[in-house]
Structures are given as structure tokens and as C-alpha cells.
Amino acid sequence: MSLPVSESPVPATPLRVLLIAFEFAPLGAGGVQRVMGLARGLPACGIDLDVVTVQAEDLALWSGAPVDATLLRALPESVRVHRIPSGFPPWYWSLTRGRAGFRVAQYSHWGDPVSLFWRRPLLEQLDALVAERRPDVLLATAPPFGVAVLGRIAARRYRLPWVADMRDAWSRWCVAPYPTIAHYLYARTHERAVLKSANVAVATSHVTRGQWLADTPSLSPGRMVTIYNGYDAAMVPAFAARRSVPEGSAEADLRHVVYAGSFYYTPDARAATFRPIWRRSPQHWLHYRLRREDWLYRSPYFFLRGIQRLRVVHPELARRLRVTFLGRVPPWLPPMLAETETADVVSTPGPVPHAEALRLERQADALLLTSAKVVGGRDYSIAGKVYEYFAAGVPILALLTDGAMRDLVSESGLGLLADPDDSDAVAEVLARVIAAPDPRRLVEPNEPFIAQFEHRLMAERMADCLRRAAAEGYRG
Numbered sequence: 001m002s003l004p005v006s007e008s009p010v011p012a013t014p015l016r017v018l019l020i021a022f023e024f025a026p027l028g029a030g031g032v033q034r035v036m037g038l039a040r041g042l043p044a045c046g047i048d049l050d051v052v053t054v055q056a057e058d059l060a061l062w063s064g065a066p067v068d069a070t071l072l073r074a075l076p077e078s079v080r081v082h083r084i085p086s087g088f089p090p091w092y093w094s095l096t097r098g099r100a101g102f103r104v105a106q107y108s109h110w111g112d113p114v115s116l117f118w119r120r121p122l123l124e125q126l127d128a129l130v131a132e133r134r135p136d137v138l139l140a141t142a143p144p145f146g147v148a149v150l151g152r153i154a155a156r157r158y159r160l161p162w163v164a165d166m167r168d169a170w171s172r173w174c175v176a177p178y179p180t181i182a183h184y185l186y187a188r189t190h191e192r193a194v195l196k197s198a199n200v201a202v203a204t205s206h207v208t209r210g211q212w213l214a215d216t217p218s219l220s221p222g223r224m225v226t227i228y229n230g231y232d233a234a235m236v237p238a239f240a241a242r243r244s245v246p247e248g249s250a251e252a253d254l255r256h257v258v259y260a261g262s263f264y265y266t267p268d269a270r271a272a273t274f275r276p277i278w279r280r281s282p283q284h285w286l287h288y289r290l291r292r293e294d295w296l297y298r299s300p301y302f303f304l305r306g307i308q309r310l311r312v313v314h315p316e317l318a319r320r321l322r323v324t325f326l327g328r329v330p331p332w333l334p335p336m337l338a339e340t341e342t343a344d345v346v347s348t349p350g351p352v353p354h355a356e357a358l359r360l361e362r363q364a365d366a367l368l369l370t371s372a373k374v375v376g377g378r379d380y381s382i383a384g385k386v387y388e389y390f391a392a393g394v395p396i397l398a399l400l401t402d403g404a405m406r407d408l409v410s411e412s413g414l415g416l417l418a419d420p421d422d423s424d425a426v427a428e429v430l431a432r433v434i435a436a437p438d439p440r441r442l443v444e445p446n447e448p449f450i451a452q453f454e455h456r457l458m459a460e461r462m463a464d465c466l467r468r469a470a471a472e473g474y475r476g
Contacts (some may be wrong), residue, residue: 017466018135020122020154022062022114022147024053024081025071028354029063030261030384031167034204034229034458037143038073041459045077047466050133051081052125054118056290058086063095064328064352065262066225074234084125087117098358106179110186115146122150123157128157136146136470137199138162139462144217145170145187148194155197161469164198165462169208169380171215175295176269184288187475191215199469202227202462207380207404229384229407231391232451255434257397258364260326260357261385263300264372267332292375297420301331302327302370303399304340306418306426313427317434319343321389323368326357361388365439366397366416371405373420379403390414390450395433395443399426413446 003331010232017125021035043051045064055366058069075081092113095101112322129135138160140151148164155162170191171184176186194214195201202223203209209226217449274282274294278285298301325333352360367389371379389396390412399420400406409415416432418425433439 006414015044015047015137015463015467016133017042017050018126018129018133018138018160019049019051020138020434021053021139022086022144023059023116024051024143025075026067026069027065028064028068028071028351029065031143032065032071032385033354034167036075037230037232037455038139038141038249038459038462039079040074040232042179042456042463043078044456045460045463047463049079050129050135051079052122053081053127054312055083057258058088058196061088062086066328068354071354072354074232075417079326082125084121086333087121088113088168089117091115108349110170110183110298111149111190112144112146114144114450115149119150119153123154124159126154126158130160136162137466139165139466141165141167141440142170143168143173145173145190147280149190152194153156154199155474159474161199161472161474162463163200163202163465163469164194164199165202166208167204167229169203169205169211172208172211172290172380175264175293176266177272177284177289179288180286181288184290195219197475199223199472199475200225200465202465204229205380205404207378207381207409209215211380224320225461225465227458227465228453229382229387230455230458232389232455250422251317253324254361255365255439255462257321257323257366257368257433258326259300259324259368259428260361261383262327263299263330263333263370265295265332268332270294270296291377292372293379297399297401298370300368300370301336301340302420302423303370303397303425303426304342304346305337307342307345307432308340309423309427310430313424314431314434318345319429320434321430323347323366324349324360324364326350326360327407341355341458358388361394362391364392364394366395366433368390369396369398369400369405370420371403373401379405381405382408385452390453392444393440393445395439395455397429397433411446411449413444413449 014106023032025032039051096105102249110259138155140147142148151162151164171188203226206226209224212224213221296454325348328351329348337346379401386405394415395416398409398415398417416429418429432442436442
């Protein structure tokens with residue numbers, strides 16, 4: 001899987017780019033890493049960059065992700081960041097705190113509320129910036145998917161070429177059902193309009209790009225490109241290959257498995273996806289599912305079942321295992337640990353700064369990776385942590401279903417793959433990690449392949465797309 005890299009020289013005159021990003025540092029959400037990688041890397045590619053984003057206090061209301069001020073430290077001084085209100089009224093947050101109010105909001109507006117509430121403050125800011133900066137091209141990054149809607153509106157308003165950077169598959173985002181088929185069709189209509197109007201539409205997964213073209217044959221394949229996420233080499237220091245512990249100590253005999261980030265699983269959403277219509281409450285009768293995705297597989301449940309099995313078949317090895325889940329502790333996790341009788345080996349320290357997460361990943365003996373299961377299809381999602389795991393060079397304990405993430409991990413040479421439905425297979429791969437004198441010798445990193453995902457190269461590919469759009473001009 002070779003990724004093209006531009007060898008064209010940086011033009012003498014910088015390309016003026018206006019980046020619209022609702023989610024931006026200091027928000028510590030997973031998708032922010034891609035946006036920050038672009039903001040750090042594009043100036044070195046001859047891009048004069050203005051970023052329009054949301055005030056930090058509004059981001060805290062929008063997302064439960066932690067705030068990490070360290071993410072802003074490496075931002076070049078040339079990048080101008082314009083922070084504006086989200087436009088969400090206080091009553092919206094009050095309304096959606098309760099389940100009933102959330103349903104009211106969900107049904108009353110078919111699309112992403114960002115496209116409704118952020119439109120006015122965004123366009124007011126863009127009116128001033130376009131007049132002052134006279135950008136050559138717009139770049140809008142989503143989700144929230146309403147940003148893509150607003151990017152299309154802004155491109156038409158200012159008659160500017162634009163690039164749609166789609167970090168997730170919009171209409172195929174099936175963590176939970178759509179409230180009704182009308183809500184799905186609304187999202188599908190806007191998705192097609194965005195993909196058709198953008199000079200270039202960027203997917204972060206080859207499976208997503210393939211799905212776009214299969215769903216809408218009228219799309220031009222040349223305008224649909226894949227630019228994967230990546231890792232920032234400058235932010236991944238070369239830590240020691242192994243934890244620094246005295247030889248012969250009890251700690252030296254242990255093996256540590258680390259998982260970083262969110263699991264993106266909720267029992268209620270899964271129940272709503274798989275519950276038959278005759279067992280649903282009336283307010284769920286109209287729910288629509290494009291397809292069924294089982295996000296229990298994205299949780300650690302099948303990994304924890306593997307630990308249970310390990311304790312049966314290799315009890316002496318199971319005593320040497322320690323697991324750390326870095327990130328917010330969801331309410332369903334403690335009961336899951338109790339159910340699988342694994343709370344004694346799993347620690348949950350909560351969110352940590354990104355730099356600390358990178359350090360702990362580097363010092364792990366193995367890194368856990370999971371993926372959702374698409375019933376009768378392939379999973380498009382590639383977790384952002386995959387690329388940090390690649391950079392860490394640590395074996396990846398990959399409990400992955402068929403899909404894009406499994407493709408990349410397999411080719412990286414770092415994967416120790418196991419079928420999550422096979423608890424014996426999970427137990428055996430854990431046993432290999434624990435029994436190995438040096439677990440890193442269990443894998444052979446495909447270094448040329450891994451090197452393709454460095455943020456600098458990701459920024460170069462995006463810069464190529466922006467220059468191509470600017471050269472073509474507004475498409476109408």
C-alpha cells in the first residue's frame with residue numbers, strides 16, 4: 001500500500017488557505033490530532049494558514065474529551081487561529097442534558113446542530129477574513145459533519161474552490177441508528193452535495209473512498225482521494241526500548257498491555273441497533289439502520305474474555321499480566337471488568353496529557369487495538385491511535401475485524417492478530433507476549449510502510465490537494 005508523495009518544490013508565493021475546524025486544540029479528542037498535524041505541517045509546504053475554530057470554553061460544552069493545552073505548543077507562529085463562539089444557545093445544553101430533551105433535539109433538527117447554530121458566527125468571521133486575507137482556497141474538516149455543510153455554503157458564498165476533509169464516513173457513521181429514515185436521507189443528500197461540489201474530497205480510509213464511489217457512481221474518482229492520518233515524529237521522543245526496571249525484580253517479570261483513548265461504545269446505542277422492532281419502545285419504532293455495526297467489538301470486552309481464558313489455560317502466565325486503559329472511564333467499564341473478573345489486572349488512571357500517553361505507549365510490551373464489526377461488510381474506521389502505535393514500534397495486540405484497520409496493521413509488520421470471537425486465540429497471543437523474553441522480537445516492523453504515515457508527508461499530500469483546487473478555481 002504505497003502512498004504518493006509530491007516532489008514538487010514549494011512555490012515562491014504562499015498559497016493562502018482558510019481552514020474551518022470546529023474541533024481544534026486544546027480539545028484532546030482523537031480527530032484533533034489530524035487537524036493539528038495539518039496546522040503544524042502545512043506552513044512548511046508553502047501554505048499561509050488561517051484557522052477558524054471555536055472558543056475553548058464552548059468546546060468543553062460540546063465534547064466530553066479532555067482539554068490538553070500542550071497540543072498548541074508546536075503550532076507555528078505563522079498560523080493565525082481565530083476563535084469564535086459556537087453559537088449554541090444556553091437552552092440547548094440545558095435541554096440535551098436529559099434523555100427526553102436529547103430526543104426532542106434529535107428529532108426536531110434533521111442534520112448536525114453545528115450547521116444550524118455555528119452558521120451565523122462563522123459567516124460573520126469569514127466575511128471579515130475573506131475581505132482581509134483574500135484566501136485562495138477553503139479547507140473544511142469534519143466531523144462535526146455540519147462543518148462540511150458550512151464549508152460548501154462558504155465556498156458558494158465567496159466563490160472559492162474548496163477541499164472537504166472527511167475524517168469519518170458521514171452517512172455510514174452507524175454507532176447508533178438514525179432517528180428516522182428521513183434523518184438518514186437528509187444526511188445522505190448533504191453528503192452527496194458536499195462530495196460533488198468539492199474540488200477534492202479527502203477520505204481517511206481506503207474503504208471509505210471505495211464506499212463513496214460505490215454509493216454514488218456519478219462521483220469523479222479523480223476527485224476522491226485518501227490521505228490517512230499519521231503521527232508526528234517531533235512529538236514522539238525516542239524512549240528506551242524497554243521499561244527501566246532492575247533485573248530480577250518482580251516488576252521486570254511483568255508484561256504490560258496499554259490501550260490509549262476512547263472505546264466509542266455505549267450499551268444503549270448497541271441495544272438500539274440490535275433490538276428487533278417488536279421489542280422496541282414506541283419512540284424507537286421509526287429508527288433506521290443503513291447497516292448493523294456491532295461496537296461491542298470496539299470495547300475491551302473480547303480482550304477481557306481472552307484474559308479470563310488465559311487464566312484457565314496458562315494461569316502462571318496470567319499472573320504476570322498488567323493492563324492499563326488510558327482515557328476517560330465510561331460508566332459501563334467497571335461492571336464489564338467485574339463481569340469478566342479482570343478488575344485486579346486492569347488499571348484505569350483516566351485521561352493523561354498526550355505526551356504522557358505517548359510515553360506510556362512506548363514503554364508498553366504490547367498495545368491493544370480493537371475495531372467495530374460490520375455485519376456483512378468491512379469496517380472503514382481507522383483509529384487515530386493506530387499511527388501513534390506504529391510510531392511507538394511496539395507489538396500491537398490486534399483484536400480486529402475485517403476492514404481498513406486490519407489491512408494497515410497487517411502490512412505494518414507490528415500486528416499480533418487474533419479473532420476477537422475466539423477467546424482461545426486471544427489467550428494464546430497474550431501468552432506469547434507474556435512468555436517472550438522481549439515481546440518486541442515477536443514482530444518485524446515494516447519500516448518503509450510505517451514511515452509513510454509521518455505527519456509531514458500527510459501535510460504534503462494535503463498541500464497538493466489544496467494547490468490542485470486553487471488551480472482549478474471555483475466549480476459553481
